[in-house]
Amino acid sequence: MKFENQSEHVVDVLVVGGGVNGTGIALDAVGRGLSVALCEKGDLGGATSSSSSKLIHGGLRYLEHFEFRLVKEALAEREVLLNKAPHIMWPLRFRLPHQKHLRPAWMIRIGLFLYDSLAKRNVLPRSRKVTTSQNGPLVNSISTCFEYADGWVDDARLVILNAIAASDRGATIYPRTECISAKKEGSLWKVELKSVLGETFTIFAKAIVNAAGPWAVSFLDRVAGVANPKSMRMVKGSHIIVRRIYDTDEAYILQNKDGRIVFVIPYEGEFSLVGTTDENYTGDPSKASISDAETTYLLEVINSYFKSKTTTNDIIHSYSGVRPLLEEKNASAQELTRDYKVELVGEKGKPVLLNVFGGKITTYRKLAEHAVDKLASCFPRAKKAWTKTALLPGGTFGSQTALVSLLMKEYTWLPKDVAQRYARQYGMLCKKFLKSATSPDSMGIDFGAGLFQAEVDYLIEQEWAMTLEDIIWRRTKHGLRLSFEQQSTLESYILTKVRQ
Missing domain, CATH: 3.30.9.10 (D-Amino Acid Oxidase, subunit A, domain 2)
Structure with missing residues (x-):
């Protein structure tokens, strides 16, 4: 893909970083009426966001460090998130x-x-x-x-669901696409992006969100030429x-x-x-x-x-996983705060930069909301915050137990353990690859442990998966169950499918 001229290819917001904070910000911003693009140099959620303890929690031990604001916000968010994505x-x-x-x-x-x-x-x-x-x-x-x-929480899938929701609302998602330079040009940022295939193209943005996680500081120093405002x-x-x-x-x-x-x-x-x-x-x-x-x-x-x-x-x-935490003098690694900071540099009418430092999965939605609230000062037409009650893709069902029963009633050939996995990984999204399947054979190749070709094709075509690791460790957890031989067969299929 190539952008040929500035006037036709301008977005309000370019998010750099496809972890939970970046995809959360992209979703919040596009839902407020802003035009959004997101780039991630690796797989979506491929670094810190898929290497957590996979918990939605207030942080009981943070109370010992008197982090009452963080704990209170995280505790309130637990039930918000449980309602947003029951799968x-x-x-x-x-x-x-x-x-x-x-x-x-x-x-x-x-x-x-x-x-x-x-x-x-x-x-x-x-x-x-x-x-x-x-x-x-x-x-x-x-x-x-x-x-x-x-x-x-399934942390890696949380990232993917936010990316899908952002894309469904009109955001452009560029996985495996690195931001190699960002320079101010008039009222815009001129940003050079390079895909994993070696293709380089330009995008113009009124605002850049630096949500690069462990690479947030190096992004400022290396790419944007901005002095690091925070010690990490x-x-x-x-x-x-x-x-x-x-x-x-x-x-x-x-x-x-x-x-x-x-x-x-x-x-x-x-x-x-x-x-x-x-x-x-x-x-x-x-x-x-x-x-x-x-x-x-x-x-x-x-x-x-x-x-x-x-x-x-x-x-x-x-x-x-490597967590980028806010520096505190004389604090041990476990004593460092898990709180976050969102800082806006610039003003309306000029290229602005919003930096995201720190954070934890439980508070990602509130972080995104705070970030877009700050961006909204530069975009008068931006709508109000909206994500608190919005379900994430696939979450339109009552309970996992009820969904499993529904799937087994509609697809009588579906083994219960596979139906249970579909319910907790995809929710209603599994209908996209189940479609009108009438038997295991109609799902294509069985790569092992109930991982069928139809599911793999869906992950490649609609969830940006490109490698074996994307599929068996982040989109699913089949790396725990597939043998070396089964993984080799699956990898060969993925490579062939991606090249088509």
């Missing part, structure tokens, strides 16, 4: 085993009282004290847990996925003697997700990976709490 988000119970030498019971009770009270709860129940059973998964020395509710610290968080440690549905939040906490979360039916670590990080964020020390740390924490002991042989997969 990829749902309530989750957490149990915090009491270790009196780590945090006294009175401190935990006060924290949970604040957690219950800082925001209204329409879906999630209040916290409570639970006496553990000797037959339970925890070691016998633990007799008490404190239980509270938060939420689960890169913090790596790593997770491991292991065979399921226990059979019940609750998650655990485990305290450690160093003051940090580790989550253990039921994951994809057969597994447990364990994380996260907090380490200062230097280097290319795209090359972050778990260290032996991090692996040992996570295993030692969970083995100190659970009867079932986990070893490196039980690790199915690991991943690491």
Whole structure:
């Protein structure tokens, strides 16, 4: 694609960065009547936004650092998001085993009282004290847990759903397209973009949103030629996925003697997700990976709490993400705030730059709303904020259980486990590739574990997937289930399909 002249190819807003903040801002802005384009140098959600602990939560431990504003906003957002996307988000119970030498019971009770009270709860129940059973998964020395509710989210799919919604409203999405330069030219930014295929083209924008996450500072220095207004610290968080440690549905939040906490979360039916670590990080964020020390740390924490002991042989997969956090003097990596800052540079009638620093998945929608509120000062025709009650694509159904029943009634040949996966990954969007299918054979090649050709084609044609990793780790989690041979067959098919 090429843009030949400035007058015909101008957008109000160009968002640089296709993570959850960037796609959230693109959706909010286009829904307010602004013309929007978004570019992302890799896959949408391919970095930090798909490497989280996959939680919609207020951040119980942030209360210890007196971050009441952040916690209150995040707690309010939990239920907003649970209503917006019931297919990829749902309530989750957490149990915090009491270790009196780590945090006294009175401190935990006060924290949970604040957690219950800082925001209204329409879906999630209040916290409570639970006496553990000797037959339970925890070691016998633990007799008490404190239980509270938060939420689960498929982080990578959250990004994709925001991108789909933005595209449906008229935004242009350029995945695997890097912003290589941005220069002021009169009242506009002249921006050079380069696709993964090597094609270079120009787009003009009245405003640029720098939502490049870990690359936000380098974007300013390298691409836009703007002095860095904020100091950032890169913090790596790593997770491991292991065979399921226990059979019940609750998650655990485990305290450690160093003051940090580790989550253990039921994951994809057969597994447990364990994380996260907090380490200062230097280097290319795209090359972050778990260290032996991090692996040992996570295993030692969970083995100190659970009867079932986990070893490196039980690790199915690991991943690491780099969080760009606001710098605080003398703060450790785990003490750094997860709050965000949105700063507008420029004024109406001139090229403006909006920088996004920090943030967490739970508050992405509020961050986007604040960002577009600031942009609206430069665009008088911009409408009011609107995203709070708008469902994300695929979310127009009552409950996952009801949707599974509907799918199995309409597609009687559909195995229940596949119907359940469709419900929690796509919601009503699965109808786009199920269409009038009458049997497994009508869905095309079965690449394994119920991943059919029709689904793969949909992901390539309508969800911007281009590689094996896009499909088996971000659009789905089939990397946990497909054998090496099955993955090779699928990769060959994807390459052929993408080249067509």
